[in-house]
Amino acid sequence: MHSKTVCFNTTVLKKDLTRFLPLWAIYLILGVLLFASNWSVFYYYNASDMADSLSGISIAMCLYAMLSSQLLFGDLFQSRMCNAIHALPVRREGLFLSHFTAGMIMGIGPNVIIALICMLGMGRLWFVALLWLGAVSMMYLLFFGIGVFCIMCSGNRFGAVALYALINLLGVIVLWFFEAMYLHMLYGMEMNDAMRDIFYIFSPVVRMAEEYSWIDITHLKDICTADHDLLDKGFMLDTSQCIYGVTGYSQLWPYLGILVPIGLAFSAGALLLYRKRHLESAGDFLAVKPVGILFTLVAGTCVGGLCYYIAAETFIGMAVGLVVGFFVCRMLLERTVKVFGKKNWLQLIAFCLVVALSFGLTYFDVFGVASRVPDTEDIQSVTFANRYLSEWELESLDVQAAQPESQVVTVGVDPYYAYGKEGQLTLTEGKDIDVIREVHRLLIQEGDAHQTEDYSNISTVTIHYVLKNGSTMTRYYYTANKSEAMKRLASYIALPQFVLGFENPDEMVKNLKHVSVYDSRENREIEDPQWLEKLLNALFEDATAGNLHHEGKDFVFELQLDFEYEDGRYSGQYIYITEKATSTVQWLKEYKAWLEENEAAAV
Numbered sequence: 013m014h015s016k017t018v019c020f021n022t023t024v025l026k027k028d029l030t031r032f033l034p035l036w037a038i039y040l041i042l043g044v045l046l047f048a049s050n051w052s053v054f055y056y057y058n059a060s061d062m063a064d065s066l067s068g069i070s071i072a073m074c075l076y077a078m079l080s081s082q083l084l085f086g087d088l089f090q091s092r093m094c095n096a097i098h099a100l101p102v103r104r105e106g107l108f109l110s111h112f113t114a115g116m117i118m119g120i121g122p123n124v125i126i127a128l129i130c131m132l133g134m135g136r137l138w139f140v141a142l143l144w145l146g147a148v149s150m151m152y153l154l155f156f157g158i159g160v161f162c163i164m165c166s167g168n169r170f171g172a173v174a175l176y177a178l179i180n181l182l183g184v185i186v187l188w189f190f191e192a193m194y195l196h197m198l199y200g201m202e203m204n205d206a207m208r209d210i211f212y213i214f215s216p217v218v219r220m221a222e223e224y225s226w227i228d229i230t231h232l233k234d235i236c237t238a239d240h241d242l243l244d245k246g247f248m249l250d251t252s253q254c255i256y257g258v259t260g261y262s263q264l265w266p267y268l269g270i271l272v273p274i275g276l277a278f279s280a281g282a283l284l285l286y287r288k289r290h291l292e293s294a295g296d297f298l299a300v301k302p303v304g305i306l307f308t309l310v311a312g313t314c315v316g317g318l319c320y321y322i323a324a325e326t327f328i329g330m331a332v333g334l335v336v337g338f339f340v341c342r343m344l345l346e347r348t349v350k351v352f353g354k355k356n357w358l359q360l361i362a363f364c365l366v367v368a369l370s371f372g373l374t375y376f377d378v379f380g381v382a383s384r385v386p387d388t389e390d391i392q393s394v395t396f397a398n399r400y401l402s403e404w405e406l407e408s409l410d411v412q413a414a415q416p417e418s419q420v421v422t423v424g425v426d427p428y429y430a431y432g433k434e435g436q437l438t439l440t441e442g443k444d445i446d447v448i449r450e451v452h453r454l455l456i457q458e459g460d461a462h463q464t465e466d467y468s469n470i471s472t473v474t475i476h477y478v479l480k481n482g483s484t485m486t487r488y489y490y491t492a493n494k495s496e497a498m499k500r501l502a503s504y505i506a507l508p509q510f511v512l513g514f515e516n517p518d519e520m521v522k523n524l525k526h527v528s529v530y531d532s533r534e535n536r537e538i539e540d541p542q543w544l545e546k547l548l549n550a551l552f553e554d555a556t557a558g559n560l561h562h563e564g565k566d567f568v569f570e571l572q573l574d575f576e577y578e579d580g581r582y583s584g585q586y587i588y589i590t591e592k593a594t595s596t597v598q599w600l601k602e603y604k605a606w607l608e609e610n611e612a613a614a615v
Contacts, residue, residue: 021102021110028114032083039076040122047130059137062130062144063227066264070220073119073151078176080118081159082169084111089168091294098291108286112160112279119152140227147226147268154216154271155180157278164285165303167296171344175303178310183214185310189317193330197375198382199460200487204403216271219264226262297344304345309363312337316367327371334364385452386477386485393478394448397436398498398505401474405431406486430581434513436474437504447500448475454497455489465492473497508555513585517548525576529600531569536607543603547571550595551587559592568597 047062087093097107127145131138158179159172166172178185190211191203212219285300293299298307315337316330323329338360342351377383395401439445452475461470471493477485491497504510514520527538527547538544551571554560571587589596 021106024102024107024110025114028084028111029117032080032114032118035079035083036118036122040125043122043126044129047126059134059140060229062140063229064225065144066147066223066226066262067221069148070151070217073148074155074180074217077115077119077152077155078159078173080115081156081163082172084115085160085163086169088163088289089166089172089294091292094291094294104287105283108283115156115160116153119156120149123148123152137229140229143227147265150268150272150275151216151220154275154278157275157282161278161282161285164282164289165298165300167293167299171297174311175298175307178307180217181215182310183211184218185314186214187211189313192317192320193371194374197371198377200382200456200489202486202488204406204486213267219267223262223264226264228261296347308338308341308345311341312363313367315340331364334367335360338363383456384485385449385456386479388442388445388449390479390481391445391477392480393438393440394445395436395438395474395476395478396448396451396501396504397474398471398501399435399474400472400488401436401476401486405436406476406484430575430577430583432513432575432583432585433509434511434585437507437510439504444504447504451475451497451500452487454495454500455487455491458491458495458497461490461492461495469493471498473501506555506558508552511555511560512551512587517545517552520548521545523575523577524573526572526574528572528574529569529603530572531600538603543606547596547599547603550599553595554593557595559594560587560589560596568593569600 047065087097098104123145127141130141130144134140159176162172162175162179166175187203187208195201195203209219212222289299298304312334316333319333319336320326320330323332339351339356342356343349373379439448451473455473455475469492470490473489473491475487475489479485489497509515512520521544524544527544529536529538538547551560568589568591571589573585573587575583575585577583589600591597
């Protein structure tokens with residue numbers, strides 16, 4: 013009588029769940045202790061903890077899914093166990109589905125229990141636990157699918173872990189190599205968060221870990237009667253009338269939705285590979301040849317990058333690293349040290365030629381990436397600064413393009429701080445844009461001044477274009493203080509709106525709240541309106557004459573200006589006054605004399 017084959021085996025499923033009970037039981041206990049152990053009468057804290065757990069839980073899911081897949085499909089790594097199990101009257105599809113189902117139960121089951129327990133302490137926000145469960149389940153489905161796929165491509169645990177790390181960190185690896193090897197050859201370009209996010213999309217664990225919260229929870233101010241300032245200081249008040257609610261969702265949710273079919277695709281690919289897998293591959297580093305080629309290229313490139321740093325950032329060190337990394341990978345894949353045959357040498361030469369070609373194309377800027385200067389008709393506005401503009405300041409420029417009359421912006425690393433416009437100038441007229449475009453070309457032609465000038469004689473020039481199609485373009489250049497490009501910018505740099513950020517005193521005084529004077533002996537706050545008006549007039553006289561933009565060492569005193577705006581935000585500005593600023597220095601002398609006269613009269 014022939015043995016009956018089945019596509020699913022409940023015995024295998026039960027064995028998996030009981031055999032690996034310690035793994036998912038420990039995960040369950042840790043989850044309950046983490047989320048349910050800090051219950052309080054103020055249920056907002058419980059929901060907030062779960063809402064802000066995305067960064068940590070994504071890393072935990074990545075590690076937990078890898079460990080679960082390693083344990084459930086670990087028999088494929090041991091030749092004797094692998095042959096014994098596959099001699100049983102169970103189809104491979106049955107074994108795969110049984111193990112896969114056990115893995116999903118081990119991953120999602122404990123999270124269901126954690127979510128149900130946490131609901132009891134969340135009051136009106138009980139549904140946050142369900143949202144958390146949905147997010148975590150989608151994460152686990154992706155990571156577990158990748159983990160199983162890596163096991164089907166590998167012959168031992170080390171190879172599976174290495175491949176798992178490669179797939180999850182591929183975007184970060186490419187980003188690191190691009191920044192280390194290519195970016196410095198593209199003069200003027202720097203990596204920003206928007207560009208990094210593109211690479212992070214292909215590294216799910218990093219993309220999700222960088223998100224602090226996946227849901228926004230706050231009190232509804234119009235119906236909340238509790239004193240939240242005291243609550244934030246730790247005072248326990250009656251919060252029975254304080255209603256909290258969800259006010260927003262992270263942009264990560266669409267990304268999580270995309271990851272679900274990707275996880276299913278990895279799982280389906282793992283099943284297809286399992287059906288074709290050769291049992292004798294147990295013990296090999298990788299079991300699928302095409303994957304081995306990809307692994308060799310990526311791992312070899314990484315070793316080359318490390319050697320590039322070790323050898324003081326020289327391409328000779330990178331070349332040595334490529335050779336070493338390539339042959340080490342071949343030894344791992346072929347399980348022998350005899351890998352110096354003709355075939356491998358030809359593959360290595362082809363690999364090095366591709367890398368060298370990519371370096372050549374980047375160095376000579378064949379595609380015109382670094383040398384690009386937008387056409388005048390495509391530019392909405394251009395901003396330049398003779399200093400480094402941070403990414404937050406650049407983001408503020410994009411908002412200012414839509415709000416040209418505003419002196420402040422609504423974005424930034426600190427929502428309570430407003431960036432001013434001093435030290436930069438935004439131009440919209442065609443003739444001015446043409447001047448900056450010509451300066452841009454000069455900066456490219458002059459090259460990096462660090463190679464020929466002392467650091468003290470170098471200025472950083474930032475050029476930021478806002479294009480009519482909605483995109484932006486930013487470049488950073490390092491040029492000599494006396495270069496032709498800086499001479500072309502001199503007339504703009506001397507303008508009051510560049511030096512002070514305002515066109516006239518009336519515009520500056522609108523939101524000015526405090527002005528302090530610091531000299532070598534004492535500091536004073538200017539409170540008298542008449543003397544404040546005289547100070548601002550003197551500042552703009554010196555700015556118009558070009559006396560504030562001075563690099564000498566004749567420091568006399570410092571001004572601190574504090575601004576406060578209608579929406580509650582603030583900003584600050586520091587102005588260093590030298591002996592060249594004759595009008596402002598004269599103002600200080602007259603102001604001191606007036607103070608001494610008043611003090612004498614008071615006595």
